[in-house]
Amino acid sequence: MKGINITITVLIASAILSYLVAFIAGFGRLSNNIFIRKFTGFYVEVFRGTSLIVQLFWFYYALPGLFDIHLASDFWAAVIAIAMNYGAYMSEIVRGSILSVAKGQREAATALNMSRFQRMRLVILPQAVRMMLPEFGNYLIQMLKATSLVSLVGLTDILYHGDIFRSTHLSLAPTVYILILVFYFILALPLIWLTRWAEKQSSKGVASE
Amino acid sequence: MTWNWNYVVESLPAIFQGMWITLGLTIACYLFAMLFGFVWTFVRRIPWRPLQMVVAFIMEFIRSTPPLVQLFFLYYAWPMVPYVGLTLDPITVAIIGLGVHFSTYIAEIYRSGIESIDKGQWEAATALNLSLKDKWTKIILPQAIPPTIPMLGNYLIIMFKEVPLTSTIGVAGMLHMANNFGSKNFAYLEPLTLVALFFLVMSYPTAVLFRKLEQKMNRRFDKSNPTGKIDKGVVT
Amino acid sequence: MAKPIAVYNDVHKSFGDVEVLKGIDLEIAPAEKVALIGPSGSGKTTIIRMLMTLEQPTSGTIVVDGQYLWHMEKNGELVPANEKHLRQVRGDIGMVFQHFNLFPHMSILENCMVAPINVKGVPKKEARERSVEMLEKVGLGDKLDDYPSQLSGGQKQRVAMARALVMRPKIMLFDEVTSALDPELVGEVLEVIRDIAKEGEMAMVLVTHEMDFARDIADRVVFLDEGRIAEQGTPEQVLENSESERLNSFLSRFRS
Numbered sequence: 025m026k027g028i029n030i031t032i033t034v035l036i037a038s039a040i041l042s043y044l045v046a047f048i049a050g051f052g053r054l055s056n057n058i059f060i061r062k063f064t065g066f067y068v069e070v071f072r073g074t075s076l077i078v079q080l081f082w083f084y085y086a087l088p089g090l091f092d093i094h095l096a097s098d099f100w101a102a103v104i105a106i107a108m109n110y111g112a113y114m115s116e117i118v119r120g121s122i123l124s125v126a127k128g129q130r131e132a133a134t135a136l137n138m139s140r141f142q143r144m145r146l147v148i149l150p151q152a153v154r155m156m157l158p159e160f161g162n163y164l165i166q167m168l169k170a171t172s173l174v175s176l177v178g179l180t181d182i183l184y185h186g187d188i189f190r191s192t193h194l195s196l197a198p199t200v201y202i203l204i205l206v207f208y209f210i211l212a213l214p215l216i217w218l219t220r221w222a223e224k225q226s227s228k229g230v231a232s233e
Numbered sequence: 234m235t236w237n238w239n240y241v242v243e244s245l246p247a248i249f250q251g252m253w254i255t256l257g258l259t260i261a262c263y264l265f266a267m268l269f270g271f272v273w274t275f276v277r278r279i280p281w282r283p284l285q286m287v288v289a290f291i292m293e294f295i296r297s298t299p300p301l302v303q304l305f306f307l308y309y310a311w312p313m314v315p316y317v318g319l320t321l322d323p324i325t326v327a328i329i330g331l332g333v334h335f336s337t338y339i340a341e342i343y344r345s346g347i348e349s350i351d352k353g354q355w356e357a358a359t360a361l362n363l364s365l366k367d368k369w370t371k372i373i374l375p376q377a378i379p380p381t382i383p384m385l386g387n388y389l390i391i392m393f394k395e396v397p398l399t400s401t402i403g404v405a406g407m408l409h410m411a412n413n414f415g416s417k418n419f420a421y422l423e424p425l426t427l428v429a430l431f432f433l434v435m436s437y438p439t440a441v442l443f444r445k446l447e448q449k450m451n452r453r454f455d456k457s458n459p460t461g462k463i464d465k466g467v468v469t
Numbered sequence: 470m471a472k473p474i475a476v477y478n479d480v481h482k483s484f485g486d487v488e489v490l491k492g493i494d495l496e497i498a499p500a501e502k503v504a505l506i507g508p509s510g511s512g513k514t515t516i517i518r519m520l521m522t523l524e525q526p527t528s529g530t531i532v533v534d535g536q537y538l539w540h541m542e543k544n545g546e547l548v549p550a551n552e553k554h555l556r557q558v559r560g561d562i563g564m565v566f567q568h569f570n571l572f573p574h575m576s577i578l579e580n581c582m583v584a585p586i587n588v589k590g591v592p593k594k595e596a597r598e599r600s601v602e603m604l605e606k607v608g609l610g611d612k613l614d615d616y617p618s619q620l621s622g623g624q625k626q627r628v629a630m631a632r633a634l635v636m637r638p639k640i641m642l643f644d645e646v647t648s649a650l651d652p653e654l655v656g657e658v659l660e661v662i663r664d665i666a667k668e669g670e671m672a673m674v675l676v677t678h679e680m681d682f683a684r685d686i687a688d689r690v691v692f693l694d695e696g697r698i699a700e701q702g703t704p705e706q707v708l709e710n711s712e713s714e715r716l717n718s719f720l721s722r723f724r725s
Contacts, residue, residue: 072434073440078408082429085421132570132629133522136584136636137559140552146583150574160362165297172299176401183302190309197310205298205306212297229574229616 027182028207032170034099034181035211038106039164047113050118064115071112079104079172084177102174110167117159121152126231151230158226161219165212172208182207240423244414248427251410256435258327258392258406265332266392267385270339277344296337301398304330308402327399334391342384346377383447390436390443397428407431472535474499474561474639474672475520480529482515489515491696491716493529502666502673504683504704506529507693508719513676516693517642520674521564522555534560534639558586563638567645569625571617571632577604578613581632589636596635603631607661623654627661634665641665643675655679662686680723684708 052064070077083105086099127150133143175184186204190197276288295303307330312320321329350373358372400409411424473496482490490512493616497503503514518524520531522538530547531538540547541554543724548559572580581600585591591599604610617625626646633641643662647655659682666673666686677683683690690707692700700707700716711717 068440069437070433073437074429075408075432077397078425078429078432079402081408081412081421082425085415086425117655126570128566128568128570129572131521132566132572134523134559135521135562135566135633137556137588138584139556140590142587146587147572151572154574169297169299169301172301173398183299183305187305195313198306199314200312201302201306204302205294208298208302209294216293216297228618231570231573 027185030174030179030181030184031171032211034103034106034174034179035168037099038167038171040108041103042110042114042163043160045107045116045161046110046118049111049115050122053115053119062229068112068115071109076105076109076170079215080173080177081111095184097179098174100176102179105161106167106170106173110163112171114156114160114163117156117163118152121155122148124155129231154226154228154230157222158219160220161215165215165219168208168212168215208218237420237423240414240418240420241427243418244411244420244424244427246411247414248407248424248431251405251407252431254404255393255396255406255408258324258399258404259389259396261328262331262335262396263389263392265328266335266339269332269336270343273336273340274343274347277340292337292340295334300331300395301401303334304398304402323399323402323404326402327396327404329463331392331395331399335388335395337432339385339388342381342388343377346381347373349375349380380450383443383450386439386443386446390440393436394432471498473497474501474534475530477516478530478532479528480519481532481612482512482519482524483527488527489696490526493698495691495698497672497674499639500670500672502686502688503675504687505676505693506678506680506683506690506719507699511693512696514644517564517644517674517676520640521533521562521642522559534561560636561639562642563633563636563640564628564642564644565626565633565646567649568711569617569622569629569649571625571628573617576614576616577609577620577628580617580628581635584632585635599635600631603634606634606664607631608657613652621654622650623657626658629689630658630661630665638671640672640674643673643677645678647674647677647679678723680708680720692719693721694700 039219049064049068052060053068055061055064080102083101129147129151130143133147171181172183175181175187178184182204185189186200190200193200273288273292279285279287288357304326307326308320308323312318321344354372354376358368363372397406397408400406400412403409407428410422413423414424475495477493477495480490480493481488489510493512493516495516505516507513515524518528520533520538526539530540535557537547537550538555538558539550541550542548542654571577572583575583578597578600582593583598583602585596585599586593601610601613604613607628607630609631612620612624618630620628628636629646646662647658650658659679662673662675662682663686665671675683675687676685687704690704691698691703692707692713694715700711700713707716711720
């Protein structure tokens with residue numbers, strides 16, 4: 025089947041980029057600087073408040089018109105749209121997990137005279153990340169489903185090839201779409217297991233409030 | 234090409250018209266998902282292992298595959314399926330497709346609500362010799378439903394943001410109208426930005442509302458956190 | 470009295486509209502063992518949390534080993550301390566918490582090693598030796614690789630003490646360290662504190678409800694009432710021969 029590699033490449037690229045965005049925005053919302061806090065808050069609300077498919081079209085059709093920005097290629101337009109969207113959602117997970125590490129942990133780290141940075145790196149983050157993992161896994165499955173949208177902006181992923189095939193072999197349509205669904209499910213299975221495993225791990229080694 | 238207010242004015246009526254379709258469809262899909270969610274929930278409670286496993290598998294399958302493909306399947310492939318095949322109009326496809334997809338999430342919410350009820354409540358209801366119907370309607374559901382309302386509300390907003398998917402099978406919602414306008418006039422920037430603004434203006438206040446509601450619920454149901462506020466403080 | 474290791478000078482503390490401490494003057498000598506007693510809400514815990522820099526005084530000054538804790542001198546004036554200054558002074562102080570606050574994602578040994586290595590730059594090997602030594606001292610030499618969740622409350626609290634001791638503080642603060650423990654586990658923790666106290670060179674401030682224990686190890690007992698120091702003196706003076714009605718009615722609740 026053609027297009028599998030595009031689907032997987034888009035997924036991996038948007039996953040990495042979105043986790044990066046999530047951490048940057050998550051920390052931004054916890055910053056001492058009010059401008060950084062407001063700015064990241066604005067970004068998060070805008071991207072959570074509008075629809076991914078609208079954002080995708082906007083990045084693809086509208087952005088080049090506005091600033092004469094061409095996001096290098098269709099591939100990057102799609103990846104950036106997905107990453108900005110899911111990064112906004114996951115930044116809330118990052119922020120929430122950091123805040124839910126018990127207050128006593130921060131106090132104990134202070135009593136041991138750790139610096140702000142050391143408290144975050146040695147005590148808060150290792151516990152917060154454990155709490156983030158299951159949600160990150162869930163969002164990874166959501167992202168996998170979202171990659172199907174890239175066929176709408178001309179990326180030749182599995183759905184794109186399926187549609188082409190269907191338009192020339194009309195009677196085979198049920199088989200085509202069922203195969204595509206099964207393909208997505210097979211890709212999702214390891215992610216589902218990973219998420220379940222992370223859920224079991226997440227409560228261990230964490231002091232939360 | 235830069236921002237052109239003429240395009241804004243010209244595309245506005247069509248997008249506004251599409252907005253009603255988007256809103257109406259959101260409600261229809263959502264109601265369908267709520268109802269179908271009940272079906273999953275009750276079928277899963279039937280104490281027969283093989284059935285439970287099959288249902289769990291089907292739900293997982295629907296949940297972890299893209300709704301876009303599911304819409305295409307219903308729209309393009311269903312008519313070709315032997316015996317049960319049937320041509321459906323785009324609106325019906327949208328309601329069934331998105332409705333069934335999100336019903337699997339909604340069923341999980343129902344389940345979490347029911348499972349959050351303490352075992353003692355069931356036992357107390359039995360000890361008072363209540364009928365099965367009274368157990369559910371007087372004891373379990375009144376406690377199980379309120380805490381799930383904010384979560385259910387969130388899915389209303391999520392549904393609203395998924396409905397533009399249906400423009401791909403020709404439902405004339407906001408996004409569809411904007412794209413039509415764009416391809417006719419080679420001007421995508423203004424109509425697409427308008428659509429994004431419409432989404433933001435409608436979903437943001439609703440989201441804030443449900444967040445408030447959630448805090449209120451936490452206050453009522455979680456005594457360890459009497460103010461119900463999530464610490465918004467700065468990490469030091 | 471030798472030059473004090475810590476001095477509170479007219480320290481006030483309010484939480485919102487509630488004034489918890491209404492002017493505390495207190496001097497702690499090097500190696501002195503001070504027990505803070507008093508009804509709940511009297512501000513005992515707040516006093517030591519301010520010394521640990523977990524709460525900032527509303528007004529007044531605290532001096533640790535000759536240096537202002539919450540302030541620093543700039544052009545002859547006192548200005549609020551920055552994080553760098555706090556870290557420099559805070560190094561003299563250690564604390565054991567009521568709820569242990571062990572780091573759940575680290576083994577017991579790692580809990581003890583993390584601060585010396587990262588805060589003081591002690592080489593890993595030496596940090597390990599020092600940590601093992603301390604853990605053996607508190608009777609947990611055989612649990613080095615266990616995680617906090619595998620321990621009883623009493624064991625957790627002993628680890629917390631070892632973790633603080635490894636940093637070699639000049640003052641150790643104990644915040645009701647036995648009140649979250651099951652009654653049968655209190656003894657083992659008090660025993661360890663007694664051992665630490667006997668060694669002598671470190672000053673200790675203990676917030677406690679264990680009156681017999683306070684009498685045993687404290688050089689001085691301070692009774693706090695409604696945000697003020699109401700009585701202080703040797704354990705005999707305060708716990709047995711006081712005239713104060715409030716103090717006696719408070720103490721009567723601990724006699725059986």
